[in-house]
Structure formats: C-alpha cells, structure tokens
Amino acid sequence: MTAEPSTGAAPRPAPAAGGATVGSGAGTPILRTEGLTVRFGGLTALNNVSLEVPRGEIRAIIGPNGAGKSTFFNCLTGVLRPTSGHVRLNGEDVTGLPPNRISQKGIARSYQVTNILPNATTLENVRIAAQSRRHSWALLTHHRAYRDILDKAETALEAVGLRGKADELAANLSHGEQRNLEIGIALATEPQLLCLDEPTAGMSAAETPTPCSWSAASPRI
Numbered sequence: 001m002t003a004e005p006s007t008g009a010a011p012r013p014a015p016a017a018g019g020a021t022v023g024s025g026a027g028t029p030i031l032r033t034e035g036l037t038v039r040f041g042g043l044t045a046l047n048n049v050s051l052e053v054p055r056g057e058i059r060a061i062i063g064p065n066g067a068g069k070s071t072f073f074n075c076l077t078g079v080l081r082p083t084s085g086h087v088r089l090n091g092e093d094v095t096g097l098p099p100n101r102i103s104q105k106g107i108a109r110s111y112q113v114t115n116i117l118p119n120a121t122t123l124e125n126v127r128i129a130a131q132s133r134r135h136s137w138a139l140l141t142h143h144r145a146y147r148d149i150l151d152k153a154e155t156a157l158e159a160v161g162l163r164g165k166a167d168e169l170a171a172n173l174s175h176g177e178q179r180n181l182e183i184g185i186a187l188a189t190e191p192q193l194l195c196l197d198e199p200t201a202g203m204s205a206a207e208t209p210t211p212c213s214w215s216a217a218s219p220r221i
C-alpha cells in the first residue's frame, strides 16, 4: 500500500519533523500517519503512507488482497511496529506503543479473522472489554462500578443487535453475529477511533449492518 489515492482517504504530505504537537483543537485530526512504511525482508507492504482522518468522519481503506490494509491497521494498533514513519492520535505520537497502551489511548479495532472469547457468553465478551476501562481494582469501588460496566456492556450489545443473545455462548453465534460481537467488543472500550478490518468478511447482505448504526451508537457508550 502506498500513499496514492488507493488508500481511500485523502493523502497529505508529512509535516516537517517535530512539526506536530499533541492537540485537542477542532482542527487536529483524530488520526494522522506520516510516511508509514513497513518492510518484511525484501517486501515493502506499506510504502510511505501519509494520511489524515478528521474527527467524526468515516473513511475507507480499499485495495486488493495483499495491498497492505491489515498491515496498516496492525501499525495503527501496535500489533506491528513500522519500519519507519509515525502514527499520531489527536496529535500524540503513539508509534510503536504496545496494543494495550494504544487501546487505553482510544484506538479500537476488529480483526480480519474473528477474534472473540468463544467459551464466554456474548455479554461476558463485551463486559470484559468495558471492564478494561475501569482502572481501580479496590473491592468496594469495583463493586460500585460493576452496574455501570454492565450497562455499558449491554449498550454495546444493543448497538450491534445482540442484546437478545447476551447469555448465549459466543461459540454458538452465527458467523455474522460473531463479526458483530467483535465490533461490540471494540465499542465497549469507548474508543475515540474505531478501525474495522474487513468487518463484513464472509457475511451476507442481510447480515451486514450499516456503518451509520455503529457510529450513531458509539457516543452513547
């Protein structure tokens, strides 16, 4: 993948080194990549990808198999460290942070191959994700927060149409429901930026929700 228009998002030139600072202003893009490059030995999977995603916008990354889409998401979310270049979230350089730190900073993702806890219930899957946002493990505080965590988990399930399957083992859900559960897990972490890697892979048109239903649900969580 290169910074050509095949990324689906408007490529911008990278700023001069040190030019960007942490920002919360309306003008600061939620995501900015600068010259993102990943090489696997002799293969360049990402070649100097610089793009911006403004807050509140939905963008698509398109390209044929092997174009580098998953590699791009892996760099954004700390699964891969880029060979060179930078990832900025709200202006903050998050390049190369481990996945748990990136998640805490507000980037959530789904994977191309479904990534859920099959032996936990649907509700437990999203509850664990919601719980990851509560930092206190003091017993009393934790007990008081539990109802709030459950509410957030149930709201996330509602957003992806799985409220009625809360007590079902995740392994027993259909493929499409499992894909939606993974998005529910991502939403339950209350992300600022949601990255979906081929979210409708293997799903029929009837199983495919509109992106608007996810984004409209997100602010309530």
Ligand SMILES: Nc1ncnc2c1ncn2[C@@H]1O[C@H](COP(=O)(O)OP(=O)(O)O)[C@@H](O)[C@H]1O
Binding pocket: 040, 043, 045, 063, 064, 065, 066, 067, 068, 069, 070, 071, 072
């Ligand atoms: N861990 C890896 N090691 C070596 N090559 C990889 C690795 N991950 C991806 N690639 C290669 O990088 C290229 C881009 O892959 P990928 O990002 O999965 O593309 P896409 O998601 O657009 O189908 C492919 O040629 C793929 O074989």
Ligand SMILES: [Mg+2]
Binding pocket: 069, 070, 071, 112, 197, 198
């Ligand atoms: Mg892929």
